[in-house]
Amino acid sequence: MPPSAVARGRGLLAALLAFVLTAIGVAAATPAAAATTGTVTGASISWGVRASFVNYVTGPIAHGSIETDGVDESGGVFHWSGGSGVVDVDAGTASAGATGSVRFSGHDGQLDLTVADLRVEIDADGAFLVADMTSKELGAQEAEFTPGVALAALDTAAITVGADEVSASGASTTLTAEGAAAFAGFYGAGESLDPVTFTLPYTLDQPTEEPTEEPTEDPTEDPTEEPTEEPTEDPTDPAEPTEPSEPTDPVDPSDEDLALEVSDGTLSWGIKESFLSYIQGPIADGSVRTTGGVTRDGSVFSWTGGTGVADDEAQTALVSYPGEIRFTGHGGLLDLTISDVRLRLDGPGEGTIVATLASKALGSGEFETYVGVDLAALTFDPDALTLDPVTAQLSAGATGGLRLDDAASELTTDGAEAFAGFYEAGSALDPVSATGSLAAASEPTEVPEPTVPSVPTVPSEPTEPTGPAAGGGPGGDQAPGDDPVGGGRTAGQDEVEEQVCVANAVSGASLTWGLKSSFRSYISGGIANGGWDVSGPISDVSGGWHWSGGSGSINTETLTGTVSFGGSLHFTGHDGVLDMTVSNLVLRVTGPTSATLHADVTSNDMEGNTDSYPGIAFASLTFPAASASGGSVDVSGASATLTTAGAEGFAGFYEVGTALDTLSFELPVGGAVECSAASGTLAETGVDPAAVIAVAGAMLLLGSVLLVGRREARR
Incomplete structure (x- = not known):
């Protein structure tokens, strides 16, 4: 969590606590009457840790189990209750939790993790879930006990304060670096965990000192010093006040027109x-x-x-x-x-x-x-x-x-x-x-009312045009180049396309990527007992793999294009229960700072069933602005994030939005090629009628279904 967010959250909590105290009449003028600390009783915390981890432990790969001691479980959520703690209004802090533990085990004892005595800590560094952790590192023989681990950071904006409790409902949680280490490296720092709900009921402590009924000292009957009988200095004669000049065109601050x-x-x-x-x-x-x-x-x-x-x-x-x-x-x-x-x-x-x-x-x-x-x-x-x-x-x-x-x-x-x-x-x-x-x-500019837009002109059937219409576009009043993708074209439009077309061939492209380092470690570790093999133009390198021989095209002005890479990666483990292949990578560059990585993915789910996901958008990429200078588009260290389709293709090992390994690529730019939609340039000069009919039929069918659905909904 950024320091600014922590500071805002801490300040908000302190302000809310102070407000509550004032509202219920506790904050009095005398320090002795201002209780700033409270005692928490009956605290409760509900947290699922991480749903995908729970499913993994109890699935056919880990063949594990979950044991609770003093903790209730329902619907995949663990409930700690009956806890105690303290709050401090002046410091803006709180610390409360409950006893009890949850133990996860699997892989014939190789996986062994216990989360015990969970509590909520709010202090100068933010808000955290803290627990005593017992975990076994991959390949280790004995589990290690680590007390007081700040396991997850909480969203402080989700914390609310009432007159008698501090609480949060569905607050997002993020794995800390300390928590990642205690989690035996199953997940990396910064990854999302399950949301948490907690209630910390508190009562304010009574003041330690009662004010005395009478003042401790009698006031003196007379002032301690006698005033002088005469002024020590004669006042100077004041100058006659001058008439103030009238202000020029004053603006009344209370003027309703301002x-x-x-x-x-x-x-x-x-x-x-x-x-x-x-x-x-x-x-x-x-x-x-x-x-x-x-x-x-x-x-x-x-x-x-x-x-x-x-x-x-x-x-x-x-x-x-x-x-x-x-x-x-x-x-x-x-x-x-x-x-x-x-x-x-x-x-x-x-x-x-x-x-x-x-x-x-x-x-x-x-x-x-x-x-x-x-x-x-x-x-x-x-x-x-x-x-x-x-x-x-x-x-x-x-x-x-x-x-x-x-x-x-x-x-x-x-x-x-x-x-x-x-x-x-x-x-x-x-x-x-x-x-x-x-x-x-005094008279601000009025925002104009919305106007009815001109409807884009729709070209007729894509037959060969007989000549340019008046105005240079279909229908006579449309500018050249404004026709929808795949529509009819005019001579004027062809001239515009020739001027704009800047697509260049890409050949000999290369890409380096490690997918996800923790996944590689898991596959090759003592739990999965697996490995991988490569085929095609892919080679093993330090930290991942290197693809070579990629080809495609790219628009050098908009920096949009598509480059394909052959070859496949095949991962296996758990005696064949884990089986996943990633092949035929396609890098689709969508601008100077973004791209999408597509792939064909085949994987087994937790029950061993095989599913295929051809051409899915596997990861979203972002990177500093690139250019085509020097005859190549080169990007190093692009951030990669798992997409929804990628998470499904990954057989649920990781959730949507999970950070993957960074990626680098080099796209050598060659000679000019015909502009195409694939390279992000202008639309192609024609459309396959069969393709149009097929897509139109699908869209019409989809439209019919949606219309029927809407009518049924209105009934």
Whole structure:
């Protein structure tokens, strides 16, 4: 947890405790009456440790068991109860827990781990789950006992304080470095563990000293010093006051017309990363186009030039941003434009992303427009929002700042409909951040009402065009190059494509990756008793494997492209129960700072059943901005994160979002090649009619199912 987050959490806890004491009348003026410590009784903690670990221990690979002593278990969650401890309001600390233990064993005794006497510790370093740990390292003969291990860090924002208890419900937990060592290296520091719920009931201690009923000393009857009878100095004659000059055009601070105007607003939002990956993936084979001031960095879109109004007392604002984003794919069957985006802050901790959408309906293929729809609901800790007018309410023209950090966003019911039914209402979207300047103004600029967008022109059947239409595009009023993917083309559009096409061949590419070091150690260790073998252009290197001979193409301006690597990795262990093959890697570069690693994966589940996952997006990659300078695109130390599909292909060994080993690649850039959707350039000049018919049929069928589902839901 970052130090700033720890400090905020600790400060919040101390402030809440102090507030509670004041509210119940304990914080009196005299120190003797101000009890700042309390005793915790009846403490309870509920925690599942880590669901995937529990499943692994009791599965057919570990063939293990779980024993509890003084701890109840239900639904995979362990419950410690009847605990005790203390709280200290002044220090903002708490320490309470309960006795009892949970022991995990498996692999005929090779796996042996006990978590005992779990407690919650809140101190200057943050909030933690602390336990006495007994664990056996891989290959060790004896288990080691380590008392007082800070096993997991807690999300301090989830901790609440009442008049008589400190509690948290479903607080996220993260494995610490100390905990990872005590966990016998099964998981790395920073990995997510199960959420925790706890209640620490407390009563404030009574003051140790009672105030005396009477003052301890009688006051003196007379002042100790006599005042002088005469002043020691004669006062000087005061100068006659001068009439003050009238202020020039004063602005009354209480003037109700004085408001805050927002300018230079920025908004950062990725909408939904999985949707962006889908659009650019091999299934949709589409593209993303930004215009009007919207820019893109990896998987995040940025709007600039926002203007609007704000109210710092009510914590509300409305900011409008120019520009639009257009997503196309499936040969033009998928076409969605998001424009006229607005950030509306509705009060402490709440907000909304409002936008205008033009989307092609599933089934009919006709465009539908949704003007000024509430697209995403925002929630955030009030501390994540800053509306600081500084002196803005003292005089017109004074400036302050607006800032919103990583607000959670969720698709609304209206937003789901406007999104052409791709996602259901309530689906989590990417976090939202915003900045802006605040200035006091007597007459702030009004935010214009949303306007109805022009519907993208849909080309007719992809027959050979007879000539350029008036205006250079289909229908006569569309700019060249604005046709959806796979649509009809004109001579003007062909000229534009020839000018933009910058795809280059890639050959002799190489990639180095270790997948996950802890997995390699586990496979080759004394528990799994396994190993791996490689085939094709893959070689073992220190810390992983090296792929060579990759080929493909890349757009050297947008740095988007696809490079394929042959060969396979085959892992085995536990006498064949563990069996996984990763083959045919495909590196899809999606921008200067991001990429996705696809692969064919075949693996056995915990019951030994074999499943195949062809061409799945296995890992998401991020890295510092790269370029095609020097005749090669080189990236070293790219961060890799396991995707949802990757976690499933990994047979559930690791959860979604797990950090994998870093990855490096070198993509030598050769001569120019024909532009294609595969390299992230303009759409190809034609579309296979059979492919269009097949995709259209699938989309129509999907549309019918969705429409029937909606009608049934409305009934």
